[in-house]
Amino acid sequence: INAKSSIKPLDTTIETNAEDNRIFKLVLLGDSGVGKTSLFLRFANDAFNDIFLPTVGVDFWDTAGQERFRSLISSHYRNAKGAFVVFDVTNLKSFENVTRWLQEINENSNNDLKTLLVGNKCDLTLKRVVDHAQAKNLADSLNILYVETSAKNTTNVELAFMSLISEIMPNQSSVKT
Numbered sequence: 001i002n003a004k005s006s007i008k009p010l011d012t013t014i015e016t017n018a019e020d021n022r023i024f025k026l027v028l029l030g031d032s033g034v035g036k037t038s039l040f041l042r043f044a045n046d047a048f049n050d051i052f053l054p055t056v057g058v059d060f061w062d063t064a065g066q067e068r069f070r071s072l073i074s075s076h077y078r079n080a081k082g083a084f085v086v087f088d089v090t091n092l093k094s095f096e097n098v099t100r101w102l103q104e105i106n107e108n109s110n111n112d113l114k115t116l117l118v119g120n121k122c123d124l125t126l127k128r129v130v131d132h133a134q135a136k137n138l139a140d141s142l143n144i145l146y147v148e149t150s151a152k153n154t155t156n157v158e159l160a161f162m163s164l165i166s167e168i169m170p171n172q173s174s175v176k177t
């Protein structure tokens with residue numbers, strides 16, 4: 001991460017070079033405990049330095065722990081270019097709440113926010129209660145991509161971030177999916 005980077009305890013925001021017009025903001029949404037922070041940290045640790053930051057600055061915001069402060073939420077969507085809606089494949093409620101998060105996006109973002117559905121914790125195969133087809137069907141009906149990840153063992157974490165970034169910047173040749 002570059003010299004101006006900072007991580008704040010609640011917002012998990014990485015601030016990159018403000019003069020770089022390629023900076024954009026992604027938000028991570030989803031119920032508490034689904035793994036938003038873990039996904040972000042996994043991506044930041046494993047991929048940021050080597051692959052992505054040399055070419056594109058990214059400003060991340062993570063809503064983790066802020067569900068109670070819903071009145072403040074709209075300001076966090078401002079200028080966001082992409083959103084991950086994350087659920088936990090071992091937690092049915094978090095999957096059911098995906099529609100709530102999508103509704104919140106519709107209510108709070110006035111720009112064309114690219115959205116990606118993420119089913120996290122796919123390493124927990126024995127505890128899985130939401131199967132791939134079920135989530136894929138939902139994503140297809142919404143015309144958004146679906147990616148299953150494990151922040152624990154790194155499965156598809158980079159793919160998820162790169163897929164969303166590719167949707168936002170389709171002509172960015174350095175973005176791999």
Ligand code: GDP
Nearest residue numbers: 032033034035036037038064120121150151152
């Ligand atoms: P957040 O509230 O959405 O930010 O969720 P966290 O990132 O804090 O994760 C909640 C809990 O789930 C923590 O105990 C994490 O270690 C665990 N966790 C997150 N991602 C995974 C994953 O992919 N697999 C497994 N097994 N556990 C995970």
